[in-house]
Every structure is written in structure tokens, then in C-alpha cells.
Amino acid sequence: MPGFTKHMYLNDLNKIKSDFSNYIKNIIQILSEEYNLDSIMYILEKYYPYECQILNEKYDYYCLKDKKLIPLNKKVRYLMPKPKSIIRGLKITKKILSKTYKDNYALNFDKNLQLENEELLKKEREPKINKIKEKIDKAKLKAQEVEPSFLDELMGLYERKRTTQKDKVYIFKELEKYYCLKVISFF
Structure with missing residues (x-):
């Protein structure tokens, strides 16, 4: 495309x-x-x-x-x-x-x-x-206004080739809970 x-x-x-x-x-x-x-x-x-x-x-x-x-x-x-x-x-x-x-x-x-x-x-x-x-x-x-240290790792896991669709959904749901600049830019 x-x-x-x-x-x-x-x-x-x-x-x-x-x-x-x-x-x-x-x-x-x-x-x-x-x-x-x-x-x-x-x-x-x-x-x-x-x-x-x-x-x-x-x-x-x-x-x-x-x-x-x-x-x-x-x-x-x-x-x-x-x-x-x-x-x-x-x-x-x-x-x-x-x-x-x-x-x-x-x-x-x-x-x-x-x-x-x-x-x-x-x-x-x-x-x-x-x-x-x-x-x-x-x-x-509803969102937590903190920036946990594991957010970078979660975002990195999301972009790996070996991550399954099920894992991506789980990561997405987990990231949805946090309100910070990293998560906003990720979405």
C-alpha cells in the first residue's frame, strides 16, 4: 500500500x-x-x-x-x-x-x-x-496518574515480533489503566 x-x-x-x-x-x-x-x-x-x-x-x-x-x-x-x-x-x-x-x-x-x-x-x-x-x-x-517503571518494558513487549495477539490485548488493557505522557504518546 x-x-x-x-x-x-x-x-x-x-x-x-x-x-x-x-x-x-x-x-x-x-x-x-x-x-x-x-x-x-x-x-x-x-x-x-x-x-x-x-x-x-x-x-x-x-x-x-x-x-x-x-x-x-x-x-x-x-x-x-x-x-x-x-x-x-x-x-x-x-x-x-x-x-x-x-x-x-x-x-x-x-x-x-x-x-x-x-x-x-x-x-x-x-x-x-x-x-x-x-x-x-x-x-x-479512572486512570492512575503515576508512571510506573515497567511501562517501558510493556511497550517494548508490545512491539516485539514474537508477541501474540492475546498478549497485545493484555498489554493494551494494562496500559489503559495509566494516565501519563508515555501512555498517551503510545496510543
């Missing part, structure tokens, strides 16, 4: 771009009279915090994958742009950051309408944010 990982990455990147285009469409109505890319990023992080966190995690993941290829003298596969560059490169962002759009927006700007739209978005997003936060908190309660 040549190019499978590259296609997976491109699908991932296209999904990110599509999702963030929709998020920006939702926040256009609550932009201030004078706005820039930083204010758009701030509003995105305020109303879509977990989505932004996922974007940052994917950026870190693909950068880590590229860093692993460099010492092996292999061609870098992904070259994922930084999250801010992804947002800047979206068609909708280019459109709303254009001078003509900004001037038109400033002429038609209504502070009361902006505050009203912000309240509507807040009412829509807060339950969703709280629901995700509750799920994360529940998962953290």
Missing part, C-alpha cells in the same frame, strides 16, 4: 481545514470592529478549546514522526504547517482578513448585534465544552 500514511495525513489535514473553516464561519459574527489573525485565534481557543488542543496535538504528533525519520536518513514525510499557519491559509480566513472585507465589516459593525451573537454562541458552545470536560475528568479519575 504505497502512500498509505501520506494519504492518511492528507485526509487528516483536509478534515482539520474543513472543521476550522466551519468554526470560523461561526465566529465571524462576534469579531470586534478591529480584528486580526491573533484575535481570531483567541476567539477560536475560547469557544473551541478542545478542537484547538487536538490541532496542536496533531501538529506535535506529525512533527515527532518527521523527527524520527531524520536520523534514519529518510525523506521527511509530513512537514505539517503550524496551527496558526493552517488557520491563516484557509480560504475563509484569507477572505475575512482582506482589506476590503475588513473595511466593509467596520462600516456595518453594530456592537449590540455583536454582543447578542456572542451570547448565542456562548449558549451553544458552553454545554458542549462542559460535556467534553466532564468526559475527560471521568477518564482521568
Whole structure:
């Protein structure tokens, strides 16, 4: 299957771009009279915090994958742009950051309408944010927040060729119990 990982990455990147285009469409109505890319990023992080966190995690993941290829003298596969560059490169962002759009927006700007739209978005997003936060908190309660010394050995056993499917399931179930950076990056 040549190019499978590259296609997976491109699908991932296209999904990110599509999702963030929709998020920006939702926040256009609550932009201030004078706005820039930083204010758009701030509003995105305020109303879509977990989505932004996922974007940052994917950026870190693909950068880590590229860093692993460099010492092996292999061609870098992904070259994922930084999250801010992804947002800047979206068609909708280019459109709303254009001078003509900004001037038109400033002429038609209504502070009361902006505050009203912000309240509507807040009412829509807060339950969703709280629901995700509750799920994360529940998962953290179930997991132990320690990093036992045997985690490295378990992860090493998982990747051995002689490890059976049954052993892999057991290792997976055992690792699922711990909440630490090693386990998160393993999954």
C-alpha cells in the first residue's frame, strides 16, 4: 500500500481545514470592529478549546514522526504547517482578513448585534465544552496518574515480533489503566 500514511495525513489535514473553516464561519459574527489573525485565534481557543488542543496535538504528533525519520536518513514525510499557519491559509480566513472585507465589516459593525451573537454562541458552545470536560475528568479519575517503571518494558513487549495477539490485548488493557505522557504518546 504505497502512500498509505501520506494519504492518511492528507485526509487528516483536509478534515482539520474543513472543521476550522466551519468554526470560523461561526465566529465571524462576534469579531470586534478591529480584528486580526491573533484575535481570531483567541476567539477560536475560547469557544473551541478542545478542537484547538487536538490541532496542536496533531501538529506535535506529525512533527515527532518527521523527527524520527531524520536520523534514519529518510525523506521527511509530513512537514505539517503550524496551527496558526493552517488557520491563516484557509480560504475563509484569507477572505475575512482582506482589506476590503475588513473595511466593509467596520462600516456595518453594530456592537449590540455583536454582543447578542456572542451570547448565542456562548449558549451553544458552553454545554458542549462542559460535556467534553466532564468526559475527560471521568477518564482521568479512572486512570492512575503515576508512571510506573515497567511501562517501558510493556511497550517494548508490545512491539516485539514474537508477541501474540492475546498478549497485545493484555498489554493494551494494562496500559489503559495509566494516565501519563508515555501512555498517551503510545496510543
